Amino acid sequence: MEPVVAPTLRTLLARAELRLELVSDPASLAEGALDLPVRWVHNSDLVDPTPFLAEDLVLLTTGAQLSDQDQSGAEEYVARLVHRGVLALGFGSGVHRVGVPAELAAACSAVGLALFEVPYDIPFLAVARAHAEAIAAQAYARRTWALEAQRALAIAALRPRGLESTLSELSRRLGCWVGMYDASGAMVHEHPAALTREADGVLDGVAEMLARGGAASRTLEDRDGGFTLFTLGRTGRLRGVIAIAAAALDPETRAVVTSVIAMAGLALEQNERMSRARRRLHSQLLASLRTDDPALARRVLGSLPPAPVAVAVAADVPRIAAIADWWERRRTDAGTASFIAEDADGLTMIVGADDDSLFEELALRFGIRIGVSGPQDYSAFSQAHAQARTALRRGAPGVTRYAVAAGGVLDALAGEEARLLARTRLDPLRRHDQATGAELERTLGIWLEHDTHSERAAAALGIHRHTLRTRIAQAADLLGVDLSSFPARAELWAALRAAG
Structure with missing residues (x-):
């Protein structure tokens, strides 16, 4: 990225026409002290000018407020400047004193404040004007850069795969990594490729912004540096996130990025309209498939996943568009043939x-x-779809397969009714057992479990077979059924299973 900071003390000292000379030993200054951006250059000979100063400026003085050989006064003066955030002190030589006073140089050195000498024939106004010109030149350069970047991005948008080309051009113009995530939080484009895809915190930040659903920007800091994230799309209908490997963006850079966000949002909105039309078409093809005739779907789509197929249904899906994006990209990456559609039953x-x-x-x-569902041919698609709905209805969180959820026929019949x-x-059995302490219901259950074999059932109950027969006869009387017939025994067994 091109420089976005104001001119620094180093650039000011480098102006040859000013002939400024650094008095401080560079080793006594904090690392990078000469490269901090200077907001302004001001001059004052007040003993305490700090009420009239702003932070990050260079102060010029002729030293009229300083007494000769007053070390403590110089130290107090310098301490006030440092506390206020002054970056450097320029001493105008030859007005009151020739050369920089030793006590002032010692006070600046003790606290690490940069001190330089301004020659007698260089007006303070010339120093301030030189710095103002540098600020103006830097601002002009940034505006020129922004205009050139906007032009290059507009040209990139006209290329094939315009959105990806625009993001790559943005990366080149900023001189840093740029990545785009879709509505599911999956990486869909980055430049340079695979540079910081796994940066700590970026994926979590993207997921959090998408989950919140509001249009926003956010700055992250991690061990790989700073990142700025921008959502794409409207609140409640986010289409993705653009991430930039830079934490600080000046107004010109932010304006360029904002234009890219707008272009990306427009492109994604157009894609969304196409996706909605495709989803409507797929819904109609799903209705055709549910008639167990895949001919129409094959003619429209060209092909379908090869049989036997597994059919899945998900209901109450909050982010269908995000799931559809992820599904399509995952299918493409894996080379898996698939079909996805919505209808009244959910997402198929x-x-x-x-x-x-x-x-x-x-x-x-x-x-x-x-x-x-279980594996099925398209000729039994409606059955597979019904299996998937049944597995969904009976299943726990995650994936439930019909083979696990279905159970037996009796389980399928065990509804509330x-x-x-x-x-x-x-x-009648339960009231009798409760009143008498008998175990007619349990006896019937054990007897039926043992295929009505009296000796095995009696052994399982720990009673004599005659006692067993007496209980069975008594239960049949209470229920008013003839348990010698198979249909009666089958219905009784189903009732015992359903009642629980």
Whole structure:
């Protein structure tokens, strides 16, 4: 990046026409003292000029306020200047004294204040004017740089992949790394390539700004240096973040960066409109796929993930656009064929059955729940979609696969209505057991678990087989069923499972 600081004491001392001479030993000064930006040059012969001074300026004096051989007075005078933030003291030689007083030089050396001598024939006004001219020249150079940078960025925007070209040109103009992250927080472009992608704190800062959802800028400091982050897009609809490896930006640099932010926001908004149109098309193709006919989708898209496929459904997704961006970029990087679409059931994703580990990565990154079907051909797509919805409905946080969530047929039937019906059906047994201390319900359950084999069931209960038969007969009377038929036993078993 071109210099963004005001002219320094070193540049002032280097002006040959002024013939300024540094009296201080450079070794006695703090490191970089000569290279600090000087805000202004002022002159005063007051004993205490500090009420009228600003920080970061150079003070010129003829020494009229200083007494001869007054070491303590010189030290107090210099201490006041240092406390006020004066960067250097210029002594006008030959007005009251020839040469710099030794006591003043000693006082400046003791506290590390830069001291230089101004020749008698050089007016203080000439020194101040020289510094003012340097400030004006520096400001003109910065404005010229900004205009040239704006022109170069406008040309870059007209190239193929205009947004990436613009960001690369910005990096070259600033002389530092520039990176762009999409709405999911993933790196999508950087220049120079792979320079500071893993800088400590930058990824966390990007993620935090995207999570907040408000348009903002932020400065970060870490071991790799400073970074400035700018969001892209409107509050509530952020499209990404641009990161610049510079913590301090002067007004000209910030104006250039702001123009790039505006261009990037416009480009991303155009991309978003195209993405919305593509998502609407995919929603219509999903409706076609759910009829178990992939012909239309293949004609429109050219291809689909190869069968057998895994179908996944995610519902209540807060950042669908960010997920769609991440999914597309991850699919491109991995070379994975996939399909993604929205409908009333949520976000539906399709990959080849061998690539379904992508769902775990997605769920972890965005903290969402995903239900995944078993492998299916497109001729059974509607069944796969139903499996994914079932797995989502029954699943825990993260990814739930239908093979784990489905259980048996009876589990699928065990809804609230089934539980209510089962408990009502078993109520005579439960009231009898509660009143008498009998175990008719438990006896029935053990008997059915042992395929109605009396001897094995009696052994499991620790009772005689005749006792078992008596209990079964009593339970059948209470329930009003004939347990000698398979349908009656099957219905009773289902009721015991559903009732819990």
